[in-house]
Amino acid sequence: MNRPRFLRWVGAGAGALLFSVFVVPIALSAPAGASLGTPPTQSIKVPSSIGKGEGKLNIIAWEGYTQPQWVKPFEKTTGCVVNVKYAGSSSEMVSLMANGGGHQWDLVSASGDADLRLIYGGDVKPINIKLIPSWSEFEPFLKSPSFNTINGYHYGVSFEFGPNVLLYSTKTFKVAPTSWSVIYSNKYKGEVSIPDNPIQIADAALYLESAKPSLGITDPYELTQTQFTAAVNLLKAEHPLIKKYWDLASQEISLFQNGAVVVGAAWPYQTSTLKAAGAPVNDTIPKEGATGWADTWMLAANAPDPNCAYKWMAYMSTPKIQAEDAISYGETPANTLACPIMNTLEKGGCAAYHANAPQSYFTTIKFWKTPLTTCDNGTNDCVGFTQWQQAWTQITG
Amino acid sequence: MSVREVTRERLGAALWRRPWLRGALILSPPLMWFLVVYLASLVALLVTAFFSVNSLTGNIAYQWTWSNFSQIFTQSVYGTIILRTVIMAVLVTVTDAVIALPFAFFIAKIASRRSRQAFLALVFLPLWASYLARVYAWINILSNHGVLPSIESHLGLPITNLAYTNVAMWIVFSYLWLPFMIVPIYGAFERVPDSLLEASADLGAGSWFTFRQILMPMILPGIVAGSIFTFSLTLGDFITPLLIGGSSSNFIGNAIYDSAINGGDLPFAAALAFVSIAIMAVYLLLARLAGAFDAI
Numbered sequence: 001m002n003r004p005r006f007l008r009w010v011g012a013g014a015g016a017l018l019f020s021v022f023v024v025p026i027a028l029s030a031p032a033g034a035s036l037g038t039p040p041t042q043s044i045k046v047p048s049s050i051g052k053g054e055g056k057l058n059i060i061a062w063e064g065y066t067q068p069q070w071v072k073p074f075e076k077t078t079g080c081v082v083n084v085k086y087a088g089s090s091s092e093m094v095s096l097m098a099n100g101g102g103h104q105w106d107l108v109s110a111s112g113d114a115d116l117r118l119i120y121g122g123d124v125k126p127i128n129i130k131l132i133p134s135w136s137e138f139e140p141f142l143k144s145p146s147f148n149t150i151n152g153y154h155y156g157v158s159f160e161f162g163p164n165v166l167l168y169s170t171k172t173f174k175v176a177p178t179s180w181s182v183i184y185s186n187k188y189k190g191e192v193s194i195p196d197n198p199i200q201i202a203d204a205a206l207y208l209e210s211a212k213p214s215l216g217i218t219d220p221y222e223l224t225q226t227q228f229t230a231a232v233n234l235l236k237a238e239h240p241l242i243k244k245y246w247d248l249a250s251q252e253i254s255l256f257q258n259g260a261v262v263v264g265a266a267w268p269y270q271t272s273t274l275k276a277a278g279a280p281v282n283d284t285i286p287k288e289g290a291t292g293w294a295d296t297w298m299l300a301a302n303a304p305d306p307n308c309a310y311k312w313m314a315y316m317s318t319p320k321i322q323a324e325d326a327i328s329y330g331e332t333p334a335n336t337l338a339c340p341i342m343n344t345l346e347k348g349g350c351a352a353y354h355a356n357a358p359q360s361y362f363t364t365i366k367f368w369k370t371p372l373t374t375c376d377n378g379t380n381d382c383v384g385f386t387q388w389q390q391a392w393t394q395i396t397g
Numbered sequence: 398m399s400v401r402e403v404t405r406e407r408l409g410a411a412l413w414r415r416p417w418l419r420g421a422l423i424l425s426p427p428l429m430w431f432l433v434v435y436l437a438s439l440v441a442l443l444v445t446a447f448f449s450v451n452s453l454t455g456n457i458a459y460q461w462t463w464s465n466f467s468q469i470f471t472q473s474v475y476g477t478i479i480l481r482t483v484i485m486a487v488l489v490t491v492t493d494a495v496i497a498l499p500f501a502f503f504i505a506k507i508a509s510r511r512s513r514q515a516f517l518a519l520v521f522l523p524l525w526a527s528y529l530a531r532v533y534a535w536i537n538i539l540s541n542h543g544v545l546p547s548i549e550s551h552l553g554l555p556i557t558n559l560a561y562t563n564v565a566m567w568i569v570f571s572y573l574w575l576p577f578m579i580v581p582i583y584g585a586f587e588r589v590p591d592s593l594l595e596a597s598a599d600l601g602a603g604s605w606f607t608f609r610q611i612l613m614p615m616i617l618p619g620i621v622a623g624s625i626f627t628f629s630l631t632l633g634d635f636i637t638p639l640l641i642g643g644s645s646s647n648f649i650g651n652a653i654y655d656s657a658i659n660g661g662d663l664p665f666a667a668a669l670a671f672v673s674i675a676i677m678a679v680y681l682l683l684a685r686l687a688g689a690f691d692a693i
Contacts, residue, residue, distance in 0.1 A: 088659075095661030098456060121456055190558075197659070242644035244561050259541035260561055389660055390472075397474035397647055 040122035041301050042153055047310070050131055053080045054305035057312055060085050060096050060108040062295070063249045064269040064329045070321050078315075080308035088247045089197045090114035090368065091389070097123040097300065106303040107312060109159060111293040112147040113199055113221075113368035119148075119155045124298040126153040131310050134317035134335055141359060142334040147369065148296040156298035157313050160322065162331030162353075163290035163365050164203065165283035167266035167274075169256065176284045180207040182263050184234060189241045193255050193264035196245035198385075198392035199368055202291050203265060204231040204238075206366055210288045220291065220366055222375045228383040228391070235395045245396050249273075256281055268330025292365035326353050332361065446667035457663060465668035475652065479672060482648045485563070486631040489570040490624045493578040496571070497623065501579050505586035517583070520576050528573070532640050535569045536560060539641070561643040569641055570631050577626035585619025586612075621687045629677055649673045 057080045059066065066084045075081055085105075087093045090113045097108055098121055110118055118124045129135050135143065135157060142158040149155070168177055172188075183192050184207070194200055205220035208230055217227050243261050246252040252270050255261040257279055271283040297313045299306065315321060322333035323341035332354045333342075339356055342349035354361040373384035412419050446465055449458050469475045504516045523531060538544045540560035549556050559565045589612060597607040635650025642648075647655075649669060657666035684690070 091659045091661055095658060098661055099663065121451075196655075239644060244642075244644055247639065254536075255561075258536070258543070258560070393652070393655070394472070394474050396644070397478055397652075 039119045039150055039153070039155070041119075041125040041155075042151065044125045044301070046126055046128035047131070047306065048128065050310045050314075051307045053078050053308045053311060055079055055308070056081045056083065057305050057308040058083045058085075058104060058106050059312070060087050060093055060105055062087065062109055062267075062269075064267075064273075065109050065325065067325075067328055069328065070316075070324055074312065074315050078308065078311045080305070080311060082312075086248065088249075089195070090199065091197075094118060094121070094123070097121075103302050103304065105300045106305045106309040107300065108298050109295050110156070110298050111295050111368050113293075113370045115147045115155070115296060115298070116370050118298060119150060123301055124155050125301045125303075126155055127157065127299050127310070127313070129154045129157065132157050132314050132317050134314065134319065134322075134337075137319065137337050138317075138334045139336055139359065139362075141362060142294070145294070147294065147367075148298070156296040157317055158334045159295040159297055159316060160326060160329070160331040160333050161292060161294035161362065161365070161367070162268055162329070163285055163292040165266055165268055165271065165290065166286050167252075167256070167264050167271055167281060167283045169262040170280045170282050172262040176282065177263070178284075178287050180286045180288050181211070183265060184238050184241070186241065188263050190243055191260070191262045192238070192241045193244050193246050193252055193261040194238075194242065195265060196247045196396060198388040199291070200265070201228070201231050201235065201388055201391065202366070202368070202371075204234045206291055207288050208234060219376070221369050221371050222382045223371070224381055225383060228387070232391045232395065239395060253277075272328065272330050290365060291368060293368050323349075326355060442667045442670060445664050446671055448664040450662050450664060465665045468665070469668060469672060475669075478647050478652050479649055479676075481563075481646075482632060482650075482673075483676060485566065485570065485648070486628045488567055489574060489631045490578075490627040492567070492571040493575050493627045494582075494620055494624065496575060497578040497582050498620070501582035501586055504579075505583050506591070520579050523572075524576055528636070529640075531573060532569060532637055535565070535572070536641055539565050539568075561641060561646075563643065563646055565641045565643075566637055566646060569637050570634070573637070574627040574630050577630065578620075578623035581619045581623040581626075582616060583619075585616035589615050618688045618690075621684045622690075625681065625684055628680055632673055632677060 059082060061084055063086045066082060071082050085096065087096060087108075090111050093108050093110055093114050094117045097105060097118055108114075108118070108124070110124075138158060142161075144152075144154065145158065148158065166177060166180060166182070168182070172191075180203070182188060183194065194203075201223075202220040205217050205223055205227065208215055208227075209217040209220065212230065215227050215230055217223065220231075223231065244251070244255060246255065246264075249267060249270055252261070252264060252266055253273055255264075256270070256274055257277065266283065268283065271281060274281045297316060299309055299313075303309050316325075317335060319333075319335050319337035319341055322335040323338040323345060325331070326333045326338060326342055327345045327349050330353065333339075339350040342353065342355055346352070350356050371383060371385050371388050373382055374380055375382040412422075445457075447461050447463070449460065449462050449464055450456065451458055504513055504520075508516055536543070540546075541558060543560065545559070546556045559568070593611055594607060597611050598604075602610070633650060635648055635654050638646045638648045638651050639654075649672060653666045653669045656662040656669065660666075
C-alpha cells in the first residue's frame with residue numbers, strides 16, 4: 001500500500017517544528033561559564049518589608065526539618081500552606097533547584113557543600129537580613145559565614161548545624177565503638193550501611209587522617225590525587241562489607257529496624273527516630289571526629305512565594321522553633337536564646353546538643369563544603385567535585 | 398444560494414475530490430499530539446545526550462560533545478551496570494517463561510470452564526495492588542526478621558539472608574512480571590484447536606513429540622510477546638533495585654536516576670537512557686523475527 005502523501009508533509013512540518021522548538025534556541029544560547037566572579041543574582045533588589053502571604057510555600061528540605069510540630073502552627077498563623085520535597089543529598093538539592101529553573105521552589109535548606117554551587121549557579125538570590133528579627137540573636141560565627149554571605153550579601157539565613165554520627169545497634173555493641181574503623185572492618189561484613197553520597201569520600205579521608213598520618217591529610221575536602229586515591233581505595237575495599245548504600249534517611253531507619261544492618265554512618269535524625277520507635281540503637285562521635293553540616297535557608301532566585309518564604313525564614317529563626325528542631329533532629333541551633341527553651345523541652349537538652357558551647361564545638365566538626373580543584377592555599381592540585389562524583393559511581397557501581 | 402451555502406458546497410466537493418485532505422483533517426490532531434508530545438520528547442532526549450554540564454553550578458553547557466557516550470563505553474563501571482541489567486532481564490524472562498508455560502497450558506487446556514475464570518482472576522489479582530506494596534511485602538518476607546527466616550528456623554533449616562541481594566531482586570522481578578507472561582501464552586494455547594492435539598495422538602505421536610512439533614511452534618509467538626513485557630519492564634526498572642537490591646545492584650535506571658537527580662547531569666542521564674532504548678530496539682527486532690507481532 002502506498003503511504004499517503006499527507007503523512008509525508010505532516011512529517012516534514014513536524015520535523016521543522018521540532019527543529020525550531022529544540023535546536024534553534026540551543027544554538028542561540030551562550031555557553032555557561034564557570035568562573036567564580038560575582039554571583040549572577042547579586043544585583044537583584046531585596047524587598048524592604050514582608051508583604052501579604054501568597055497562601056503557599058514550596059520547600060526543598062532535609063527529612064526531619066518540617067515536623068508537623070512547628071509546620072502546623074506556622075500554617076495557621078500565616079496562612080501559608082507548606083509543601084515539602086525531601087532531598088537525600090546536597091547534589092540532589094542543587095539539581096532540583098537548577099532544573100526547576102527556580103520557578104517551582106521558594107526555599108531550600110542547603111548545606112555548606114551546596115551553598116556556593118547554588119549561589120554561583122544563580123539559583124538563589126540575596127535576602128534582606130533586616131526582615132529576620134531573630135538574626136540579631138544568632139551566634140556571631142553564623143551571622144555572616146563565608147558559605148552563605150558573599151561581598152556582604154546574605155544568600156539566606158543560617159539555621160542549625162551538627163555532626164554525621166556513627167549509628168550502632170546496642171545489641172551488637174555493648175560498649176559504644178570508639179573509632180570509625182568498625183565500618184571498614186571485616187567483623188561486620190554485610191551489616192554496614194553508609195550514605196549513597198560522594199561526600200562520603202570525605203568521611204573516609206577523615207578516618208585516614210588519623211589512621212594513616214603518612215598521607216598528610218589536613219582537610220578531608222581538599223585532597224591531593226594521592227590522598228584522594230587512598231580514600232577511594234578504602235571505600236572500594238569497604239564495598240563488600242556494605243549491605244546497602246542508603247539514599248533517604250527512612251531507608252536506613254528500616255534497615256536498622258529489620259535487623260539487616262548493625263552499624264553505619266547516619267544523621268542524628270535516624271537515631272532519634274529509631275529510639276522513638278523503641279529500636280535498640282545509639283550513636284556516637286568516634287575519636288577521629290566527624291564530618292557535619294551547617295545549613296542555611298536559601299531563597300530561590302525566582303521564588304513564586306517570596307512573602308511566605310520570608311515569613312518562614314523569620315519563623316524558623318525564632319528561639320522556640322530553633323529549640324524544637326534542635327531537640328527533634330539532634331543538632332545545634334544558631335539562635336543563642338534557644339538554650340533555655342531546649343532545657344524545658346528535654347532535661348539537659350541544651351548541653352546535650354552543645355547549644356551552650358557552640359563556638360568550640362563548631363570548630364571540631366569538619367563541615368561539608370564543595371570540593372574544588374583550587375585548594376585553600378591557592379595551589380591547583382586538589383581534586384574537584386566532578387572527580388568525586390565519578391569516583392563515587394565507580395565505588396558503588 | 399447564499400454565499401455561505403456556496404462555500405460549503407465547494408468545500409464539500411473539494412474534500413470529496415481529495416480523499417487525502419479528509420484523512421489529514423481527521424488525523425492531524427492525534428498525529429500532532431503524537432509528534433509533539435511523544436517524538437519531540439525523544440528528540441529532545443537525543444539532543445540533550447550530546448551536551449555536558451558545568452560541574453560546579455549544575456547548569457547545562459550547550460556545546461556538542463561525544464564525551465557522555467565515550468564515558469559510558471570507556472568506564473568499566475557502566476559496562477558492569479549495563480551487563481547486570483541485561484542479564485537480570487534475561488534471567489527474569491526465562492524464569493517467568495518456565496513458570497508460565499505449564500500454568501498457562503493447565504488453565505487453557507485442562508481446567509474446566511468455570512475454574513479457568515477463577516485461575517485467570519488469580520493471575521490478575523496481584524496487579525490490583527500497588528507495585529510498591531508488593532515489593533515491600535517481599536522485603537518483609539525476605540529480611541532478617543521476616544517471614545522466610547522465621548519459617549526456616551522453625552523447620553531447623555539453615556537461615557537464608559536474601560533481602561538486599563541480587564537474588565532477592567531476581568525473585569521479586571519474576572514475581573512482579575509473571576502475569577504479563579502468563580496472559581499471552583494462555584492466549585496462544587487457546588488458539589490451538591483441541592482437534593490438532595487429538596489428530597496428533599491418533600497418528601501415533603507421543604506427548605513429547607506433540608508438544609515439540611505441534612504446540613511449540615504455535616505458542617512461540619505468545620512466549621516472545623510475553624518476553625517483551627518481562628524483558629522491557631525489568632530493563633527499565635529502578636525502584637526494585639533501590640528498595641530490595643544490595644550494595645552491587647545498580648541498574649541502568651539507577652545510574653540514570655543518580656546522574657539526573659544526585660549528579661544533576663541530565664545530558665549524561667540522557668545518554669544512558671539511549672543505551673536502554675538501543676537494547677530494547679535490538680530486542681524488539683529479534684522478537685519481530687521470531688514472529689511475536691503476528692499474535693497481536
